[in-house]
Amino acid sequence: MTEPLTVIGTPVSPYVRKVLAVLELKGLAWRIDPLVPFLGNDEFTRLSPLRRIPVLIDGELVLSDSSVIAEYLDERHPGTALMPRAVADRARCRWLEEFADTRLADVLIWGLFGPAITRPGIFKSARDEAALARVIAEDLPPVMDLLETMAPEAGFYAGDLTTADLAVAVHFANLRWSGVAPGLDRWPRAAAWIGRIEGAEPLVRLNALGARALTVRYPDRPALFAEYGIGLVDTGVTGREARRGPMTTL
Ligand SMILES: N[C@@H](CCC(=O)N[C@@H](CS)C(=O)NCC(=O)O)C(=O)O
Incomplete structure (x- = not known):
């Protein structure tokens, strides 16, 4: 076996x-x-x-x-x-996944979830509210603006659900769990896309x-x-x- x-x-x-x-x-x-x-x-x-x-x-x-x-x-x-068939679409998806794993995560995970939840929980360090507010005001908008431009009007990034869609969406549950970030109303297209991915089993x-x-x-x-x-x-x-x-x- x-x-x-x-x-x-x-x-x-x-x-x-x-x-x-x-x-x-x-x-x-x-x-x-x-x-x-x-x-x-x-x-x-x-x-x-x-x-x-x-x-x-x-x-x-x-x-x-x-x-x-x-x-x-x-x-x-x-x-x-979990990747599209066409070579160009595969490349686009790899770029999206890379962006999600690095810059998007820099902001949502290392900038917000980590300092709000992980660091106080594991290292018992005090939350730096000013640093969190700065990330929300300065770092979050540009990455969300970029996602808004990349978000498909319907469905997923390259047709069927791909690893790249998953790579983007997974960070948003942690953003909610951080309890510090505003909603995504300013980025309706990205929010709808993330919602579709999160709504998929x-x-x-x-x-x-x-x-x-x-x-x-x-x-x-x-x-x-x-x-x-x-x-x-x-x-x-x-x-x-x-x-x-x-x-x-x-
Ligand atoms: N690029 C890696 C990132 C993985 C990562 O950073 N995981 C975090 C938890 S969300 C971690 O293990 N952090 C521990 C550390 O940085 O020492 C991947 O895609 O797997």
Whole structure:
């Protein structure tokens, strides 16, 4: 019997939910070790040299980076394609995914969710309200203006749902969870597009799981994942103390 694929990383992370969405859309069996970022031990550093989640383990193969993992899964399991067929459309999608993983995440995750939720929760540091207000006033509008210009009038970015659509949408649940950002009324086209992606299964379920995982007490985690029919696995990567990775900007 083949082992199910293993994902390391809590579904609170947008990058983890992107990978889980791909696994679900592909109809693949998977289980999870919901490691909280910064809590990995030396074994985690061995598996994920930049100490980032998600990690995918497929037998002997260990992969980091949500885009690398998503592309691997798409090529390894071609059934439901998550990239368009036309070469130019594929390139456009890769650019969108790159933008979502980097600049969009710089603002929504490293600029807002991290300082509002992760940093106070994990490192017990005080929230810098002035810094959050500055990100909302100065950094958020340009990335949203750009998304507004890229948002399709209907459907998804390149026809059917792609990894690039998922890469954009996953960050917006974290934006809501940060509790600090305004609504997206100023960017109606982008908001409608994000709403369509978030309204597609499996993101409805995964975002609901992420929201619950954000507040669940550690002893209650097995019951939460059992409720969602998700198998838990201990890959031995959880450490006792939070430490920053080599490239952490939080
Ligand atoms: N480019 C990576 C980014 C992954 C990432 O930054 N994950 C965050 C959690 S949302 C993390 O692991 N942060 C820990 C750290 O920076 O040390 C990907 O697409 O997987």
